[in-house]
Amino acid sequence: MTKIHLVRHGKAAAGFGSHKDPGLDELGRNQAQAVAAMLHKRHDNDRPRLFSSPLARALETSQPLAAKWDCEVGIESRVAEIPSPTEDLRERAQWLQNAMQGGWSALSEGAQAWRQALVDHLLSQTSDCIVFSHFVAINAAVGAATNDDRMRIFAPDNCSVTTLENRDGRLAVVALGVSADTQVN
Numbered sequence: 001m002t003k004i005h006l007v008r009h010g011k012a013a014a015g016f017g018s019h020k021d022p023g024l025d026e027l028g029r030n031q032a033q034a035v036a037a038m039l040h041k042r043h044d045n046d047r048p049r050l051f052s053s054p055l056a057r058a059l060e061t062s063q064p065l066a067a068k069w070d071c072e073v074g075i076e077s078r079v080a081e082i083p084s085p086t087e088d089l090r091e092r093a094q095w096l097q098n099a100m101q102g103g104w105s106a107l108s109e110g111a112q113a114w115r116q117a118l119v120d121h122l123l124s125q126t127s128d129c130i131v132f133s134h135f136v137a138i139n140a141a142v143g144a145a146t147n148d149d150r151m152r153i154f155a156p157d158n159c160s161v162t163t164l165e166n167r168d169g170r171l172a173v174v175a176l177g178v179s180a181d182t183q184v185n
Contacts, residue, residue, distance in 0.1 A: 002166040004122050005048065005130045006138045007035060008156040008177065009057040018089060023056040031159040036064035039130060039161070047071075048128035053080040055134070061159065062132040078121040079133040082114055082140070096136075103149035104140070119144045123166055138162050138177070145171035154179045 010028030013019070024032060051074045052062040058080075062073045082099075084092035085108065099107060104115055118140055122131075135156060142153045145164055156162055160177025 002125050003048070003128045003174065004125055004141075004164045004166065004171075005039070005128075006141060006156075006162045006164065006177070007039075007061065007130060007132045008135060008138055008158055008160050008162075009053075009055075009061040009132060010035075011158045012057040015093070018093075020087075020089065021056050024060045028057065028158065029060070032061040033064050035061070035159040035161065036068055039065055040068045043130070046128065048130050049125075050074065050130050050132070051076045051079060052132040053077070053134060053137070055080055058132040058134065065130070073132075076121060076131070078114075078117045079131050079137050081134045082111060082136045085110075100136070100151045102151065104143065104151060105149050107151075115140045115144070119171065122164065122171060123169060125166065141171060142173060142176065145173045 010024045010031035012022045012028060013025040014022035047069055050062055050066055050071060052058045054075050054077055066073045084095055086092050086095060104112055118137055122141055136151065138156050139151060139153050141164060142162065143150060154176055156177045157180035162177040163174040165172045165174050
């Protein structure tokens with residue numbers, strides 16, 4: 001069975017409603033170093049493939065582990081943040097806050113297609129991998145694995161690791177990452 005480790009990015013320098021693509025702040029960089037050390041210790045003998053969202057905060061989170069393993073990180077847009085129906089930063093923050101109170105079935109066809117593309121990508125993995133991603137994307141994958149329509153299943157902390165498996169073409173939750181009251185960045 002293929003194991004898929006979803007790592008939420010480290011603490012971003014700005015939130016969803018104040019910057020389109022922020023990098024990590026100092027705490028986030030320290031979190032990225034810590035999760036890299038943990039993943040290196042856990043997987044140094046098997047070294048799963050690394051993928052990242054193209055967004056700066058996820059890419060920056062992936063770099064310490066890629067440097068330890070002297071490997072490339074595959075850029076995968078299907079594990080990026082959910083696309084917003086607006087470019088206005090304040091409006092998109094309000095849209096996300098409202099959307100996260102409900103379920104996927106209440107969202108647009110575009111948002112549902114994004115979720116399905118994410119799940120399809122995860123299910124297409126034929127070898128173990130580590131994916132640096134985002135709060136909503138991780139919740140979308142967990143929701144698909146548990147057949148739960150809610151957008152917010154749990155609150156993965158910055159640099160937490162959620163592990164899923166591909167079991168005969170279906171995602172299954174092995175372990176949820178550490179949950180905390182964190183800001184969605």
